[in-house]
Amino acid sequence: MKILRMTGLAVLIASMVALSMTAASAHDPDTPEGQAAVRAFLTDHLPAERHAVVGTAAGVPCVNGKADIYPCKNVDLLSVLPLASIGGGNGNDIWGWTDPSSGKEYAVVGRTNGTAFVDVSTPTSPKYLGNLPSNGGSSSWRDMKVYRDHAFIVADAISGHGMQVFDLTRLRTVTTPQTFTADALYKGFGPAHNIAINEETGFAYAIGSNTCRGGPHIVDIRTPKSPTQAGCVSQDGYTHDTQCVVYRGPDQAHRGKEICFNSNEDTLTIVDVTTKSAPVQIARAAYSGAQYSHQGWLTEDQRYFLLDDELDEPRGTDKRTKTYIWDLAKLSSPVHTGTYNSPATAIDHNQYIKGGYSYQANYQAGLRILDVRDVASAKLTEAGYFDIYPASDTARFNGAWSNYPYFASGIVLVNGIEQGLVVVKPNLGAVEPPPVGKFENTADVAIPDAGAAVTSEVTVTGLAGNAPASLVVDVDIKHTYRGDLTVDLVAPDGSVFRLQGAGSDSADNILASYPVNASAEAANGTWKLRVQDLYSADTGYIDAWSLRF
The missing domain is CATH 2.130.10.10 (YVTN repeat-like/Quinoprotein amine dehydrogenase)
Structure with missing residues (x-):
């Protein structure tokens, strides 16, 4: 691999850039x-x-x-x-x-x-x-x-x-x-x-x-x-x-x-x-x-x-x-x-x-x-x-x-x-594949320590019919003891899908994708990610989550 950089050549490049050079090639300046x-x-x-x-x-x-x-x-x-x-x-x-x-x-x-x-x-x-x-x-x-x-x-x-x-x-x-x-x-x-x-x-x-x-x-x-x-x-x-x-x-x-x-x-x-x-x-x-x-x-x-x-x-x-x-x-x-x-x-x-x-x-x-x-x-x-x-x-x-x-x-x-x-x-006409439907919420939501459940909402619009049997829920939660948490997906009609239960996992954070069979649920509407911290001493927040249809 070509890995080093040379101050002298960097100066040369900088001076040549001043002459409005264009484009890029092999860019490691010490080679x-x-x-x-x-x-x-x-x-x-x-x-x-x-x-x-x-x-x-x-x-x-x-x-x-x-x-x-x-x-x-x-x-x-x-x-x-x-x-x-x-x-x-x-x-x-x-x-x-x-x-x-x-x-x-x-x-x-x-x-x-x-x-x-x-x-x-x-x-x-x-x-x-x-x-x-x-x-x-x-x-x-x-x-x-x-x-x-x-x-x-x-x-x-x-x-x-x-x-x-x-x-x-x-x-x-x-x-x-x-x-x-x-x-x-x-x-x-x-x-x-x-x-x-x-x-x-x-x-x-x-x-x-x-x-x-x-x-x-x-x-x-x-x-x-x-x-x-x-x-x-x-x-x-x-x-x-x-x-x-x-x-x-x-x-x-x-x-x-x-x-x-x-x-x-x-x-x-x-x-x-x-x-x-x-x-x-x-x-x-x-x-x-x-x-x-x-x-x-x-x-x-x-x-x-x-x-x-x-x-x-x-x-x-x-x-x-x-x-x-x-x-x-x-x-x-x-x-x-x-x-x-x-x-x-x-x-x-x-x-x-x-x-x-x-x-x-x-x-x-x-x-x-x-x-x-x-x-x-x-x-x-x-x-x-x-x-x-x-x-x-x-x-x-x-x-x-x-x-x-x-x-x-x-x-x-x-x-x-x-x-x-x-x-x-x-x-591209008929050859254009349908776009992948992704809906997300990146707003932070604090999760109270050993407190009530909190929710983060994603509103889905523009889709026809029901959600797929292969709905994917991407979850990014920052927390200092993820085993304290229960995580649920709540459909627009109130149906609940458990994504993760509480346990003894002492690692930080949840960064995961969960497959959900949501084929009985209407795709459009307000979906919620519901998170609850069941035990004391550790804290965190919902960083972001999304639905991929």
Whole structure:
């Protein structure tokens, strides 16, 4: 593994960033690959584009393979906001936030010189709300994720950047573009290449930082404006990206644990981070053709992992974009079962899975959407695309950096290095699988010590008929002696399903998923999680819970 960082090269990178370099490659700056990447960035650099598409009544439909100037398939264009209109610089990463009080949708747009906030609730006429400047200079590598109505932002190649925390509820009252300041700054690391957040547990994972040998630097963000360090994952050195989840996949030995799936430059490395102070490496799996393990994502059943390798296209003889398919039936023994070869020849960069589709930002090939429903047979097929870089599809560092496909409205955000914010709407028609119904409550509810039962409510709407026989109740309760607790699910008609009884289990916390046969209950209505502490001396609270239909 390539694990060290060199101050001299970091300074070189920072100075080159000041010249507005673009894109990413092998990012560990103490390696020949990292140094070559700097040269590649400068070679591929192009100025930001000024092409805008805004204010159309219904966007620009994809007709005969084109929407405005962009090649497309089954994806319609809603708007394009060029970088000059959202704070300048060049584009990089992107994430989204849905205001729980209004349902309005916002884009959190990374740029070399800061982070832009854009109201995309009317996606054909997005509204720029303002900029959070970078903390200490420009960087091609800025990354952000969202947890509990706060954005957490990191940047690489800036020695004192740290992690900016921004309260997104401040956007509710903005009427004209603002220059914002951060609500908090975490200084446990300086530069960091990426950030991942497990929204279910409230821990952030800063990766590629100047700590933890470049591995995940774990931060407790459950109180968003008061982040604290919780641990390090350093055994396998530099991590480029990760996805950390509460594991509910097929491997019984690890269910209920918090697991990180790390793209570690030349391997897929799987780590149990349930105990933040003592992470345990489960597996380190190499694969044929590896050049730079960049990023990947789990299918929603957590059985399979799709991995993108950023340098196999420019370095390989077969230039077609590749997606590596991993079977995770046993976490200690991941199996590379196949490789999808795209008709395009661009470099792949970031992908996210929603439902039966992987949404990939593949540089010059733009947004590519793969149908993953036959992944068990190691087969993926292209369902649609929107090419934001129509000039070329070669293996160069231009075009789509990342995307965000998780809004309830179905729009997808794409951040282009030269193009800026591109808002599109996939039109996959009958092939679009029904969305997974998930309803949750993240408000804390205190559990009185040896007191009366308390409840937390989730209101379910928009579903037809009864709940399924396979209803899943995800429970996150913080408590210093979980055996004191009884936990029940109460259906809208008052029927009670016992999830856990009291006992002698002295461990902390309940972080579990419970299957419930609720097929006799109407799906819509107010469901309750009811918790009672039967014995004295220990306390806690309901942190969050959800229903998955």
